[in-house]
Amino acid sequence: MKEEKLLRKILEDNHLRITKTRLFIFNLLQNNEPQSIAELVDRSTTKVDRVSVYRILDLYEKLGIIKRINIGWKYKLELSDIFLDHHHHISCIGCGHMVAIKEEEELEDLIDNLGKAAEFVLTSHQLELQGYCAKCQKRQKKQSAQPLRAI
Amino acid sequence: MKEEKLLRKILEDNHLRITKTRLFIFNLLQNNEPQSIAELVDRSTTKVDRVSVYRILDLYEKLGIIKRINIGWKYKLELSDIFLDHHHHISCIGCGHMVAIKEEEELEDLIDNLGKAAEFVLTSHQLELQGYCAKCQKRQKKQSAQPLRAI
DNA sequence: AATGTATTGCAATTTTGTTGCAATAATATA
DNA sequence: TATATTATTGCAACAAAATTGCAATACATT
Numbered sequence: 001m002k003e004e005k006l007l008r009k010i011l012e013d014n015h016l017r018i019t020k021t022r023l024f025i026f027n028l029l030q031n032n033e034p035q036s037i038a039e040l041v042d043r044s045t046t047k048v049d050r051v052s053v054y055r056i057l058d059l060y061e062k063l064g065i066i067k068r069i070n071i072g073w074k075y076k077l078e079l080s081d082i083f084l085d086h087h088h089h090i091s092c093i094g095c096g097h098m099v100a101i102k103e104e105e106e107l108e109d110l111i112d113n114l115g116k117a118a119e120f121v122l123t124s125h126q127l128e129l130q131g132y133c134a135k136c137q138k139r140q141k142k143q144s145a146q147p148l149r150a151i
Numbered sequence: 152m153k154e155e156k157l158l159r160k161i162l163e164d165n166h167l168r169i170t171k172t173r174l175f176i177f178n179l180l181q182n183n184e185p186q187s188i189a190e191l192v193d194r195s196t197t198k199v200d201r202v203s204v205y206r207i208l209d210l211y212e213k214l215g216i217i218k219r220i221n222i223g224w225k226y227k228l229e230l231s232d233i234f235l236d237h238h239h240h241i242s243c244i245g246c247g248h249m250v251a252i253k254e255e256e257e258l259e260d261l262i263d264n265l266g267k268a269a270e271f272v273l274t275s276h277q278l279e280l281q282g283y284c285a286k287c288q289k290r291q292k293k294q295s296a297q298p299l300r301a302i
Numbered sequence: 303a304a305t306g307t308a309t310t311g312c313a314a315t316t317t318t319g320t321t322g323c324a325a326t327a328a329t330a331t332a
Numbered sequence: 333t334a335t336a337t338t339a340t341t342g343c344a345a346c347a348a349a350a351t352t353g354c355a356a357t358a359c360a361t362t
Contacts, residue, residue, distance in 0.1 A: 017329070021341070113190055124280075131266055132271060132272045133270065133271055308360095312354090314348085320347070322344095324341105327338100328339075329336100330336085
């Protein structure tokens with residue numbers, strides 16, 4: 001429960017109250033894959049009002065507790081790097097399956113340099129990869145070849 | 152007008168009609184910085200109905216003509232790599248200013264390897280950096296120091 | 303130019319996100 | 333530990349964003 005302790009500290013430091021709803025939402029974030037707001041609202045019903053979910057997510061974002069990550073056209077929310085180790089994502093267009101890519105020094109260094117070159121002081125970055133996972137590649141081969149840009 | 156030719160070819164290849172509205176929206180995408188859907192809808196009024204803007208953007212996404220890029224909690228749309236040279240973005244939290252980062256072989260290679268390591272066949276990726284631009288850094292120094300997690 | 307059909311615009315609807323305010327719950331303090 | 337203070341929540345109403353069905357229109361084919 002190290003994470004909840006940190007959450008409590010952040011709230012305290014900002015003179016914000018440690019409430020059941022705030023802990024509940026934090027719990028949802030902690031015990032699930034990255035979720036959309038709709039999913040979070042869904043998982044909260046009966047426990048927490050829609051409005052409060054939105055308000056708590058806004059607050060958590062301002063406090064740097066959560067961040068948005070992109071999956072194609074949509075985005076999902078996950079705990080930020082102070083709770084989870086810094087990482088990136090790769091997601092399968094075929095089945096939606098998503099895996100975390102653990103931190104790579106070489107990549108992070110390169111990103112730092114991009115910031116320096118642009119004379120920026122970097123505060124954050126996201127890298128998202130998309131493609132077909134091993135399973136979906138096999139499945140595709142079995143079926144007839146797909147057109148490049150089918151709709 | 153090389154780009155419009157490619158657009159026409161993609162539509163033709165998919166047995167879709169080349170219409171004034173589709174060309175109009177493409178034109179908006181081509182002649183502006185990355186835009187939000189709201190901005191595109193705004194710039195279309197009187198010419199194109201809101202609904203059609205949504206439908207055309209959906210279509211363009213399916214066809215791989217446009218892609219979403221993230222700016223903090225929001226996203227914007229821009230033409231995809233078949234129209235624009237592949238690049239990434241760095242945006243300033245202070246003033247919202249955004250600059251393109253031109254392709255870097257080393258970075259792209261590294262990303263390819265991440266895909267291979269996960270046994271994925273990659274189709275696309277996005278890298279977004281955030282921070283403070285040179286101007287905003289100076290402005291901040293003048294003002295008193297900011298707390299790390301102010302709300 | 304006429305025909306068939308995809309595309310568009312309109313109206314209505316659903317979904318998503320926001321606001322004000324009274325009721326409630328968390329903290330400070332006595 | 334009870335009470336007072338005030339942040340937080342839920343409710344209702346609202347506003348904005350996105351979607352749907354269908355008739356009117358415009359594009360492509362002959």
